[in-house]
Amino acid sequence: MERKIILENIEIEGIRSLEVYRENGGYKSIEKALKKMTPDEVVNEVKTSGLRGRGGAGFPTGMKWSFIDKKSGNPRYLVCNADESEPGTFKDRYLLMNIPHRLIEGMICASYALGANKAYIYVRGEFKTVIGILNEAIKESYKAGLLGKNILGSGYDLDLHVHTGAGAYICGEETALLESLEGKRGNPRLKPPFPAIKGLYDCPTVVNNVETLANIGWIVNNGGEEYAKIGVGRSTGTKLISACGNINNPGVYEIELGLPVEEFIYSDKYCGGVKGGKELKAVIPGGSSVPILPKHLILKTAEGQPRLMSYESLSEGGFVSGSMLGSGGFIVYDEDACIVRNTYNFSRFYHHESCGQCSPCREGTSWMESVLHRIENGEGRMKDIDLLVSIAGKIEGNTICPLGDAAAWPVAAAIRHFRHEFEFHVENPEVVKNVKHGSLEKYMEIPAVTGE
Amino acid sequence: MSEKQFKHKLYVKKGLKVAFTPETLEKIKIIISHYPEGQQKSALIPVLHIAQEEMGGSLNVDIMDYVAELLGITPIEVYEVATFYSQFYLDPVGKYVIEVCQTGPCAICGADDMIAYLEDKLKIKVGETTEDKLFSLKAVECLGACGSAPVMQVNTEFHEFLDLKKIDEIIAQLRSESEIKKPEELTWKERLS
Numbered sequence: 001m002e003r004k005i006i007l008e009n010i011e012i013e014g015i016r017s018l019e020v021y022r023e024n025g026g027y028k029s030i031e032k033a034l035k036k037m038t039p040d041e042v043v044n045e046v047k048t049s050g051l052r053g054r055g056g057a058g059f060p061t062g063m064k065w066s067f068i069d070k071k072s073g074n075p076r077y078l079v080c081n082a083d084e085s086e087p088g089t090f091k092d093r094y095l096l097m098n099i100p101h102r103l104i105e106g107m108i109c110a111s112y113a114l115g116a117n118k119a120y121i122y123v124r125g126e127f128k129t130v131i132g133i134l135n136e137a138i139k140e141s142y143k144a145g146l147l148g149k150n151i152l153g154s155g156y157d158l159d160l161h162v163h164t165g166a167g168a169y170i171c172g173e174e175t176a177l178l179e180s181l182e183g184k185r186g187n188p189r190l191k192p193p194f195p196a197i198k199g200l201y202d203c204p205t206v207v208n209n210v211e212t213l214a215n216i217g218w219i220v221n222n223g224g225e226e227y228a229k230i231g232v233g234r235s236t237g238t239k240l241i242s243a244c245g246n247i248n249n250p251g252v253y254e255i256e257l258g259l260p261v262e263e264f265i266y267s268d269k270y271c272g273g274v275k276g277g278k279e280l281k282a283v284i285p286g287g288s289s290v291p292i293l294p295k296h297l298i299l300k301t302a303e304g305q306p307r308l309m310s311y312e313s314l315s316e317g318g319f320v321s322g323s324m325l326g327s328g329g330f331i332v333y334d335e336d337a338c339i340v341r342n343t344y345n346f347s348r349f350y351h352h353e354s355c356g357q358c359s360p361c362r363e364g365t366s367w368m369e370s371v372l373h374r375i376e377n378g379e380g381r382m383k384d385i386d387l388l389v390s391i392a393g394k395i396e397g398n399t400i401c402p403l404g405d406a407a408a409w410p411v412a413a414a415i416r417h418f419r420h421e422f423e424f425h426v427e428n429p430e431v432v433k434n435v436k437h438g439s440l441e442k443y444m445e446i447p448a449v450t451g452e
Numbered sequence: 453m454s455e456k457q458f459k460h461k462l463y464v465k466k467g468l469k470v471a472f473t474p475e476t477l478e479k480i481k482i483i484i485s486h487y488p489e490g491q492q493k494s495a496l497i498p499v500l501h502i503a504q505e506e507m508g509g510s511l512n513v514d515i516m517d518y519v520a521e522l523l524g525i526t527p528i529e530v531y532e533v534a535t536f537y538s539q540f541y542l543d544p545v546g547k548y549v550i551e552v553c554q555t556g557p558c559a560i561c562g563a564d565d566m567i568a569y570l571e572d573k574l575k576i577k578v579g580e581t582t583e584d585k586l587f588s589l590k591a592v593e594c595l596g597a598c599g600s601a602p603v604m605q606v607n608t609e610f611h612e613f614l615d616l617k618k619i620d621e622i623i624a625q626l627r628s629e630s631e632i633k634k635p636e637e638l639t640w641k642e643r644l645s
Binding site: 085086087088089093126127128131159166167168169182184185201246251288329331333342346353355 | 486525537539540554556560561593595597598599600601605609638640643
């Protein structure tokens with residue numbers, strides 16, 4: 001069964017424009033929410049829907065909304081997190097490039113539910129094209145009376161603006177994003193107080209991912225109960241999965257939660273199997289921060305049950321034999337991929353992106369990168385492997401924001417499941433030194449680097 | 453300390469006169485109006501994007517001090533932001549800044565080879581600028597387009613599904629564009645206001 005909620009109508013030509021979007025049923029939810037429902041009713045529908053945050057953490061959206069402080073009388077804000085920068089994740093960019101009004105529609109309903117009269121979309125600075133498209137869409141909506149004062153005669157006002165970042169992974173963390181929106185460095189804040197109490201400009205704020213907000217229009221139109229019927233168990237609805245790596249059809253797919261992982265990888269409707277007919281080696285199912293799983297554990301759980309694309313199934317077995325759905329950044333590795341090199345690559349990423357505020361993360365990510373660099377380059381020692389596990393353990397849980405955990409998990413998981421590759425690197429320095437990229441065989445297939 | 457005192461590039465003020473055009477100032481006013489009263493500091497990152505684009509491709513202390521004055525904040529508030537975000541350059545760059553993504557998904561799809569090829573082709577190393585000041589080459593972290601790996605951006609314009617032939621074409625095109633005027637692409641100013 002194929003259900004499309006977010007990407008529905010995406011193939012229609014011109015759907016990026018307000019006119020075509022409305023012709024195809026767009027913005028209906030605004031009429032319903034603003035004129036026929038109270039804000040609390042909207043919140044309740046979202047609660048009933050079981051929708052969970054699509055940015056990575058999977059926190060129930062309705063519950064997050066209900067925490068917002070309405071008593072203080074301070075202005076409330078809705079901020080959309082479009083700072084998509086988790087390696088392997090590119091779903092929000094796809095959505096915004098193609099159907100930006102889906103987000104704006106969801107944001108109007110959400111702002112109404114929260115009682116916010118100002119909302120921002122925080123887009124990462126690299127997405128300059130997306131920023132242009134979004135601003136164009138916002139202008140259209142203002143003109144049509146869907147934004148601004150007295151929306152569609154309902155008496156509700158909302159101003160929506162795009163804010164741009166400038167290249168910092170950490171700003172995807174919600175409090176760092178708020179700091180950045182205030183014109184500061186993206187240093188995450190200590191919680192509590194949570195943004196729902198003290199967020200943007202110290203006012204009550206909700207930060208939601210693009211995909212989360214893109215679901216709201218459908219939920220208002222069809223009701224939370226209908227939404228909850230889609231999916232499996234507590235993983236309700238659909239999820240955008242961005243598939244990349246060594247597969248035949250990289251791209252963004254909207255799947256109903258509960259789809260078997262095996263089908264997702266091998267079906268021609270989705271990834272279309274491993275590229276070049278090679279063997280599957282490993283998968284990172286939810287963006288680079290979540291643990292990597294070898295073939296036998298990604299297709300089936302440790303108990304031998306088929307692994308499903310859902311929050312629960314992917315995390316079954318904890319970190320011993322499971323992983324996480326995360327942001328839906330699905331990275332596939334074929335038999336030739338070098339896990340050590342890949343782990344080194346990600347640890348360099350986290351070192352670069354650490355904001356430097358907490359010592360365990362600032363120093364730990366640097367050490368992990370250095371140690372992995374020497375193993376990858378044939379200068380490692382056997383005790384380095386346990387040293388890495390020890391550093392990862394000392395970062396995890398000891399930092400203000402989850403970037404520390406995000407940096408520690410991939411290293412710990414790679415060693416947990418692929419220790420033999422690390423040992424091979426230490427035992428065979430000469431072999432390792434001569435391989436520049438993946439395995440030797442793979443490297444030979446890539447055309448030799450030549451000058452002009 | 454030795455006679456030759458360490459001097460961070462941030463403290464080297466050249467005393468250049470910098471100013472936005474009246475038209476740009478109008479656009480900046482619109483951007484500031486997007487934020488609540490008294491919160492014009494929020495406009496700092498957007499304004500720095502515009503400044504960098506309109507004032508030679510990189511930031512220096514004169515530009516940053518000017519932006520601070522414009523937004524009514526202290527210079528240090530601008531410095532700390534400009535040094536934090538990787539899209540702001542504190543060293544001069546070429547006309548075209550080529551940033552190749554080197555993170556995981558791009559790496560397994562051949563990013564390292566693309567970088568090596570570009571180094572060879574442009575005869576510079578990562579982090580350097582060509583002598584004719586046309587190209588700067590940088591290796592950056594995830595650009596968020598992993599499905600079309602390997603990916604690079606040239607002045608924030610994405611080029612996806614790279615291979616050696618495509619790189620040849622892009623460089624050739626940029627070289628010819630630099631002689632004729634580059635067809636107008638929307639600027640930060642236009643996109644943000």
